Amino acid sequence: MNSDLIEERKKVAFNIEEFTNWYYGGAEKVTEQKFFENYFLNDPELRDNIATSYLSHQELYEESIRKATVVLKKLKHLRNQGYNDKDLYSKILGGTFQKYIFREGNPLSVHFDMFIPAIKNMATLEQQAEWLPKAEICNMIGAYAQTELGHGTFVRGLETTAIFDQRCQQFVINSPTITAYKWWPGGLGHTANYALVFAQLYTQQKNHGVHAFLVQLRDEETHKPLKGITIGEIGTKVGFNSVNNGYLGFKNVRIPLKNMLMKNAKVLPNGQYKKSQSALLNYGTMTYIRVGIVIEAASFMANAATIAMRYSLVRRQSPIEPDQPEPKIIEHVTQQMKIFPVIAKTIIFKQAAEFLWGMFNDVSKELEKGDLSRLPELHALSCCLKAICSNEATQAIEVCRLACGGHGYLTSSGFNNMYKMVTSAQTYEGENTVLLLQTARFLIKSWGQALKGEKLTPTVEYLKHFVSRSGETVAWDGSPNGIIRAFQSATAGKVALAYKHIEERKKFLSPEEAVNQTGIELTKAAELHCQLFLLQSASTSINQAIKKLSPALAFVLRDILELYAVDLAIKSLESLLQFVTATSEDIDRLQVRLEAALKRFRTNAIGIVDGFEISDLVLGSTLGAYDGNVYERLLNEAKKSPLNQEDVNKSFYLYLKPFMKSNL
Amino acid sequence: MNSDLIEERKKVAFNIEEFTNWYYGGAEKVTEQKFFENYFLNDPELRDNIATSYLSHQELYEESIRKATVVLKKLKHLRNQGYNDKDLYSKILGGTFQKYIFREGNPLSVHFDMFIPAIKNMATLEQQAEWLPKAEICNMIGAYAQTELGHGTFVRGLETTAIFDQRCQQFVINSPTITAYKWWPGGLGHTANYALVFAQLYTQQKNHGVHAFLVQLRDEETHKPLKGITIGEIGTKVGFNSVNNGYLGFKNVRIPLKNMLMKNAKVLPNGQYKKSQSALLNYGTMTYIRVGIVIEAASFMANAATIAMRYSLVRRQSPIEPDQPEPKIIEHVTQQMKIFPVIAKTIIFKQAAEFLWGMFNDVSKELEKGDLSRLPELHALSCCLKAICSNEATQAIEVCRLACGGHGYLTSSGFNNMYKMVTSAQTYEGENTVLLLQTARFLIKSWGQALKGEKLTPTVEYLKHFVSRSGETVAWDGSPNGIIRAFQSATAGKVALAYKHIEERKKFLSPEEAVNQTGIELTKAAELHCQLFLLQSASTSINQAIKKLSPALAFVLRDILELYAVDLAIKSLESLLQFVTATSEDIDRLQVRLEAALKRFRTNAIGIVDGFEISDLVLGSTLGAYDGNVYERLLNEAKKSPLNQEDVNKSFYLYLKPFMKSNL
Structure with a gap:
């Protein structure tokens, strides 16, 4: 154990376990997580020797x-041993956890994560009875083939066609153009033998929009692609390089009528098309996935902060006092400014995600009763939170990496693996700008309602207070509530401005083009609304929690909230002012508060990151391990490089030596 | 050729060639660049088939x-053919160019880029006569072994020792600890057979600080590591994975007295140490490299903007008007807001770098005459410019990648290769925060001089105007000069505040700790000063250039300047206000101007990126090629994946099939 770390840990002024149990919502959850980590990550068959x-x-x-296949066998083993958790597969294969087993992604996760749930959502009970048993034992491995080479965000623009041939009672699937090729589905390249294919349905010479079809891609025995199927993987990416994202083209591929997923719409044998149920409930799934991204963002940020914090207590560099030894780099205030706000942000994001999670569960119950009234609000919140949290988590990981200097650039530091995953969340499940514009649309609509004196849903209710004062500024008040009011004022102000500009533009432009022309202000308004929600929901939940926690921990959490609020206010002055x-x-006073908050947090910071309780196996970092033996780990890890297994690499004999000799 | 691109190019309202020649400083330079591109990148031996x-x-x-070795042979061939450019090797091996041949770096570049120049700078003429001929024909391949596992920024803290053994007339080189291991030098792992090793010199029981020594690492014939040498590579990194960064430990390695580089200091045979010349001139080299990083940042940004811009004219997504077909994504104003500012920034960075380059040449001439007066100013500028430009270029590349949606995440888009390189420049050649604090130190010193009424150097002269008005705010004026004055006022205001806070803290703390505690404000002041310099120097040079250019091009350049200035002002409101x-x-008016500038630039943007004249070979991007055949290129590139060379991957037989069968 590094002696600096031992010394630092002695200075922590609160009970770390109390923090851990509060942060993860109870000791049982922490214990369960540790059990999984040990069961999976400690298995030699799942550890990366290289x-x-x-x-x-x-x-x-x-x-x-x-x-x-090892993970799936182990999951089955858990089940057989009586481990009785109906979400077991999705716990391991769905969330952040599997990313520590598969640092570049799992080619089978889409099968469990999207293919099987989609069949449950979109197939009739008869279809489910036929397909699910095969899918659950992986005899059928499915891809989710929606996105096309030329079509992503705008699903209605998909080009793949499924034309009903009544004579044969079959659909004929085709990719009419190169842009119609399916492109991106995980596991599609070489892993899946089936796919849910989203295609434009045609019957009786009429287009009925996009529907889902189960299409066999490969022979179940030989795994060879079937006739009419052009298939492969799409090549290397920033990350997720083992997810096996694929492409897929169809040429007159025929599937039986019964392979259309018919829960929400039907084609009858005579070709007649019948829509039975709206697909509104899909909003629920999308929201669920987006809440997951926010939690995952917090989880990766916790990892990044842990690595950077521990390294900053071990690394010594650049004397502050000329006659003194090199200090721990955390003593440089600029270093604190990089890492402490990330620690604070991690906790705030986690709290906001829990808040959203609660709201999601409430709204889901209301949906079951047919009450859709709060769905737009939930949708609007989940959109902006996914966008802002995935973006800020990416930035936070980069800041932590840079805070570790050159060593942060090494793969063994662990940062790059996280960056590659988190940054992709800025694009998938709704591109961030598209999502912010969705939130903005809700804000504009709410502003219109506020102008008319209508009732607003809870998270935008504050807008009402600014309707009569539009254009006026409010006076700054630096108290916690004052900062929240400042954000409310700024968000309302931006929304009002955007609303006004849209109205002005409507005089010359269509409503849609007027909105487009106002896009920059709209995204800004959505960002501010999101920051407000993060601050407000996290404040609420932390202030409530504090009542039940020990004074020492309450003190630290209040500091964290102060640090987060002041840092956010300073960074948002552009809009607030x-x-x-x-x-x-x-x-100037905000700056003084920021510096004071950093100083107060200095000795407790290591306690918080230790309290995130991230095991060395999960971290996978030479710089961030609990024992702080950074330099030994760096050297040991380097020695494992395949290039280091030989004194002289063959390129010396092949190229270098002949070249050196030729010049003599 | 994509028909949308053909149509768009017809709308460009200025002469692209005129822009290109202005941008690169003359038609000859463009021609030469094209010659090199063709000579190197078109050689089948240098093209990546995969x-x-x-x-x-x-x-x-x-x-x-x-x-x-192919590149070196081609360079030699050029020389033999009478190509008479004394900077030929550094042109090809030193700058951005080689990064298009070696997307993950060239293990031999440090040899030409740092090892040989260092010998020229630090070795005596006799030493040069002995070593350079061997180095120039690569019989001696050298690494530059300065940084250690535990020591980077603070060079005086290096631990490797070189102890003079007078009896044998040798130095004994040792790594006394694990943190003393050399770590990071490019080409050190398996390529170099020699290294310049920086070590603490001891003679006559006295430490004389860090000096450089030529140490043989590997046998010249067998390439085997010599006795006492522990050597290898440090493992994979974010990028530069073929640079062969290495580690190196010494155990009683003996080298002759004459292997100490003795131009600036000597050890006599009797062990006496003699310092002969100050190493001040090293500032020149460091500045030179930092100007290079700024130019490279602009060059990568030009690439990124070219890819994102062309793709945005080809890609169609999400209807704006509900009854219209999907528009080119550039029609979404939020997309313009991502890409156009990057195009503008590219041009501004390039101009500022040229300005700095001119200053560097002037100061170099003054240095030769022994006049050091402008060195601190040049140093301060090069520090903050390197920091800000490397940081903003990294962000710009990420913004452009995200602007290309999912496809930007593909390696074949070209963004990731650029990101990996540019982000490393945030750490090497001076970590960015360390550099900003260097600039801040100069600003604080200048402010002190201003308070005393002393003369200031040109780039900080503006501070004088704010000495008497400290604390007062100036009124906003949105004219070009008004924006510059606002930045001057804000920079001076931040410098004055930081100065005041340092003075206040000095009452309780040492001067050094007072500076440390003020670090956050100091870095902010340095950032603002840098933004001011970028805006002012680029404005000056563009406004001058415009006089000699055609009205059509002048119009576009004025737009670019307006776009840059307004965007920068909005993003800096936090400090300005x-x-x-x-x-x-x-x-609100700034926002209106921003939107108007985007709109005016819309049809000319493709002309500017075409005018950057980046060949498809250099771009290496499926999304950004000149012909805009995005989808064909994506599919063709994917088909080259080794996984796609077989219908069924062996993992099916090895793991998947047995697993699928075991469940039946």
Whole structure:
């Protein structure tokens, strides 16, 4: 154990376990998580003896298929042992956890995560009875083939066609253009033998929009692609290189009528099309996945902060006092400014996600009763939270990496693996700008309702207070509630401005083009609304929690909230100062508070990251392990490089020596 | 050729060639660049038949050694053919150019880029005569072994020792601890057979600080590591994975007295130490490299903007008007807001770098005459520019990648290769925060001089105007000069505040700790000063250039300047509004100007990126090629994946099929 870390841990002024149990919502959850970590990550068959970054793309895929089958066997074993958790598969294969087993992704996760749930959602009971048993034992491995080479966000624009041939009682599937090729589905390249294919349905010479069809892609015995199927993987990416994202083209591929998923719509044998149920409930799934992204963002940020924090207590660099030894780099205030706000943000994001999670469960219950009234609000919140949290988590990981200097650039630091995953969440499940515009649409609509004196849903109710004061600025008040009011004022101000500009533009443009032209302000308004929600929901839940926690921990959590609020206020001054009147001294005071909050948090910071309780196996970092033996780990990890297994690499004999000699 | 692109190019309202020649400083330079591109990148021996991302780490290294010898042979051939450019090697091996040949770096570049120049700078003429001929024909391949596992920024803290043994007339080199291991030097792992080793010199029981020594590492014939040498590579990184960064430990390695580089200091045979010359001139080299990083940042941004811009004219997504077909994604104003500012920034960075380049040449001439007066100013500028430009270029590349949606995440888009390189420049050659604090130190010193009424150097002269008005805010004025004045006011205001806070803290703390505690404000002041310099120097040079250019091009360049200035002002409101009084309407007007500038630039944007004249070979992007055949290229590139060379991957037989069968 590094002696600096031992010394630092002695200074922590609160009970770390109390924090851990509060943060994860109870000791049982922490125990369960530890059980899973140990059961999976400690299995020699699942540990990387050599980092995946040394493998070729093909080796990486093969290795991940091997591991995927090991994980599935272990899951089955748990079940057989009576481990009785109906969410077991999705717990392990769905969330963040599997990303520690598969640092470049699991080619089988889409099968469990999307293919099987989609069949449950979209197939009739008869279809489910036929397909699910095969799917659950992986005799049928499915991909979710929606996105096309030329079509992503706008699902209605998909080009793949499924034309009903009444004579044969079959659908004929085709990719009429190159842009109609399916592109991106995980596991599609070489893993899946079936796919849910989303295609434009045609019957009786009429287009009925996009529907889902179960299409067999490969022979169940030989795994060879079937006739009419052009299939492969789409090549290397920033990350997720073992997910086996694929492409897929169809040429007159015929499937039986019964392979259309018919829960929500039907084609009858005579070709007649019948819509039975709206697909509104899909909003629920989308929201569920987006809440998951927010939680995952917090989880990756916790990892990044843990690594950077521990390293900053071990690494010594650049004397502050000329005659003193090099200090721990955390003593440089600029270093604190990089890491402490990330720690604070992690906790705030987690709290906000829990809040959203509660709301999601409430709304789901209301939906079951047919009450859709709060769905738009939930949708609007989940959109902006997914966008902002995935974006800020990516930035936070980068800041932590840079805070570790050159060593942060090493794969063995662990940052790059996280970055590759988190940054992809900025694009998938709704591209971030598209999502912010969705939230903005809700805000504009709410503003219109506020203008008319109508009732607003809870998270936008604050807008009402600004309707009569539009254009006026409010005076700055630096109290916690004052900062929240400042954000409310700024968000309302931005929404009002955008609303006004849309109305003005409507005089010359269509409503849609008017909205488009106002897009920059709209995204800004959505960002502010999201920041407000994060601050407000986390404040509420932390202030409530504090009542039940020990004074020492309450003190630290209050500091964290202060640090988060002040840092956010300073970074948002650009927007706040347009709608809030503050003096130069007010701003100077914020800076003083920020510096004071960093100073107070200094000795407790290691306690918080230790309290995140991230095991060394999950972290997978030479710089962040609990014992702080950074330099030994760096060297040991380097020695595992395949290139280091030989004194002289063959390129010396092949190229270098002949070249050196030729010049003599 | 994509028909949308043909149509768009017809709308460009200025002469692209005129822009290109202005941008690169003359038609000859453009022609020369094209000659090199063709000579190197079109050589089948240097083209990647398969993307490097598919290779294993070891294959990647071997392939890069092969390519490096091909490049060197071609360079020699050029020389032999009478190509008479004394900077030929550094042109090809030093700058951005080689990064298009070696997307993961060239293990031999440090030899030419740092090892040989260092010998020229630090070795005596006799030493040069002995070593350079061997180095120039690569019989001696050298690494530059400075950084250690535990020591980077603070060079005086290096631990490797070189103890003079007078009896044998040798130095004994040791790594006394694990943190003393050399770590990071490019080419050190398996390529170099020699290294310049920086070590603490001891003679006559006295430490004389860090000096450089030439140490043989490997046998010249067998390439085996010599006795006492522990050597290898440090493992995979975010990027530069074929640079072969290495580690190196010494155990009683003996080298002759004459292997100490003795131009600036000597050890006599009797062990006496003599310092002969100050190492101040090293500032020159560091500045030179930092100007290079700024130019490279602009060059990568030009690439990123070219890819995102062309793709945005080809890709169609999400109808704006509900009854219309999907528009080119550039029609979404939020998309323009992502890409156009990057195009503008590219041009501004390039101009500022040229300005700095001119200053560097002037100061170099003054240095030769012994006049050091402008060195601190040049150093301060190069520090903050390197930090800000490397940081903003990294962000710009990410913004452009995200603007290309999912496809931007593919390696074949080209973004990830750029990101990996540019982000590393945030850490190497001076970690960015350390550099900003260097600039801040200069600003604080200048402010002190201003308070005393002393003369200031040109780039900080503006501070004088704010000495008497400290604390007051100036009124907002949105004119080009008004924006510059606002930045001057804000920078001076931040410098004054930081100065005041340091003075206050000095009452309780040492001067050094007072500076440390003020670090956050100091970095902010340095950032603002840098933004001011970028805006002001680029404005000056563009406004001058415009006089000699055609009205059509002048119009576009004025737009670019307006776009840059307004965008920068909005993003900097957080700082500006603390020192400048603006109304809510003033800020609203900035937003209107921003939107108007985007709109005016819309049809000319493709002309500017075409005018960057980046060949498809250099771009290496499926999304950004000149012809816009995005989808064909994506599919063709994917088909080259090694996994796609077989219908069924062996992992099916090895793991998947047995697993599927076991469940039946």
